[in-house]
Amino acid sequence: MSSRECCGPSFGTSVLEGVDQKSIRTIALVGPPNCGKTTLFNQLTGLNRKVANFPGVTVEHFTGYITLQDGERVALIDLPGIYSMHAKSEDERVTVDVLRGQMTGIEPPDAIVLVLDSTNLGRHLALAAPVISLGLPTLVLLNMADSLRARDGHIDVLSLARQLGTPVALVSAVSGEGLEAVDHFISSAMHQPQPTELPMLHDVRECRQWAERINVQSNYRKPLPPVWTRRLDAVYLHRLWGPLIFFLVVVAVFQTIFAAGQPLSKILQDALDYLGTAVSPHVHNALIRSLLIDGAWKGVSSVLVFLPQILLLFLLIGVLEDSGYLARAAVIADRTMSRFGLNGKAFIPLLSAYACAVPAIMATRTIENKRDRLATIMVAPFMTCSARLPVYTMVIAAFVPDARIAGVFFGSRALAMLGLYVIGFLAALFTARMLKSSILKSKDVPFLLELPPYRWPTLRSLGMRLLDRTKAFVWRAGTVILAVSLLLAILTNLPLHQGQPPAIQNSIAGRLGHSLVPVIAPLGFNWKIGVGLLTSLAAREVIVGTLGTLYGVDPQQHAMNLQQALHSDLSLGGAAALLIFFAFAMQCTSTLAVVRRETNSWKWPALQFTYMTVMAYGGAFIAKHLVDAIFR
């Protein structure tokens, strides 16, 4: 997944055969944050880059290709949003560098498509001045035409085109309305813009006044305020109800993951088990059967069964992101964040870390202050990413009895899960506080967050997220987890004694695990968990696959399901220690790699890994002894 999420595209890898690269024209998509550039990009290219209803989702350049009606293929570059041509943050710098032709590996663009939010032209049109003055052929798209009409706004497009000296079109990137203008523009003989006047570009005020004059001359009528957004905000940002609803939303997310996820997961488990037993008789060689079915398949399927929970999590996060609620949640949480020294802009990256730390660390590019950005990068892996979900669910389902708390609404297991998420969050806050009051001290910078109007999440966007996540998850299960499971199955069957596999404790895997016992015994872990901790260094959920394989191969635990087997291996204290260990430990090579790349040094990932491992070990030790003392 990291390779898909992190890599900027390069022209060198273009798949166009027989076409001279110089002949491919490049069009850059530019505009303020959250005006719909990526939605437009997806519409035009048929790709599905992540979109959401808050500013700062796109933080890197990404190239896609479109075929025009006359058959010509052109490259379209999606860029992070900018408010001006003076880049303050890393993501803005990407855009400015690409536009100025200073980005290595990217040809300077031949033309620009400037996307502006038509419902917010008072502010957004000011960006047209510096973009037009670049002198490149420019098409101005006024996006969200449907909202403009619905809220009784108006703009005289022809007049605006005359003032700006560029073609202008009213479009809706979501519905596809008016997008043929892009094709027309690129196929036509493109001209340099010839605006009637341009302001002094370095003067923000003058740019605004220029935009205002042009708006007046183009008969721009501001749309009416979004009534529903006001009504909803009166509740969601209410002094009392706001935080309460925020809390209920969080609780509902966890309860849904458990209440709806478990049954779905059970169905998937039965199906996968059935598949295993159906194939088993057709594999005649006992050794190969043991390797493939009991080893590899048990390992892979024990991770695959968590797909429903993960998809539910992503669905709910998707609804919150696309509706615009997350921006409100950022307002509610900001006071807490600022107390711990976190930049206001850190909230959205940290929230996206609940899905995965890799895109979250990329998203910190929106934070202007370097030290604030570093602090956010350092704490992001403490947020409970979706790879921890299978581990948590497995241990909780094995050790926490399913009881109802507060009536039918909230279960004990969801509560345990919520507790783990809170622990991760508190560890992040604590670490941020420490960093910000020592090595990463910095002055406060203004925090400004534009609150987008609420929108209905589109089925397309939600569906794409789920599809994308399913692919990534199944891909991981089919590669890393399959490889580890297979390797482990082999290692549990070696060395052969007179053609027979050894007792599992005496196998290579067994000895490897046993060599870890002196270190992990104080945490209440046996050698099998030790092997799991070792393999989970690749990625957290690999431990689930590893245990699946080990229990599948071990004749004593073969007939048990994963949860029963786990019960026979761990005390309650050990289970608590395992959970705490996973809450704090930095077991993710993709995250370390992305931290190394974004901080441009090994110092930070090394510090992060050491700090988190020490904290995980210490925390697990305390948890074990505390729980054992209480429940004995």
Added chain:
Amino acid sequence: MIFRFASRAPSSKTRPPVRAAKHAGQRRPASGLPESAASAKANVADPSREIQLVPLCDLPQGVHAIIHEIQLPASAAEQVMLFGFMSGVEVVSGQCGPGGDPRVYRLDGTEVAIRRATAQHILVRIPSVQEQA
């Protein structure tokens, strides 16, 4: 009872600016603003047109005001200006996070949340009743 109620209720609409202006004075006693001079002059001409400068963060919810001055370092000032906080722009104070920080301000048809620490350096004036009419 009745007296107390009556004495409070009518003044509640006109009081905030006055109270807030006091606040502004207390917080920045040595700011050397033109406000005192301006208001003194205005006072002579027409008491109802007195200019009362209030830090944006002290603007009560739902009250309209006009941004008068931004007292932030150049780079920070530019940043808030890009979001539309510029002198002469009308701003309305909106909802806020728990404890009143940060607060959402409506200006130019958009809503922007900013922290108190920033908003206290943006001075606004509340137009008099006649001006609003």
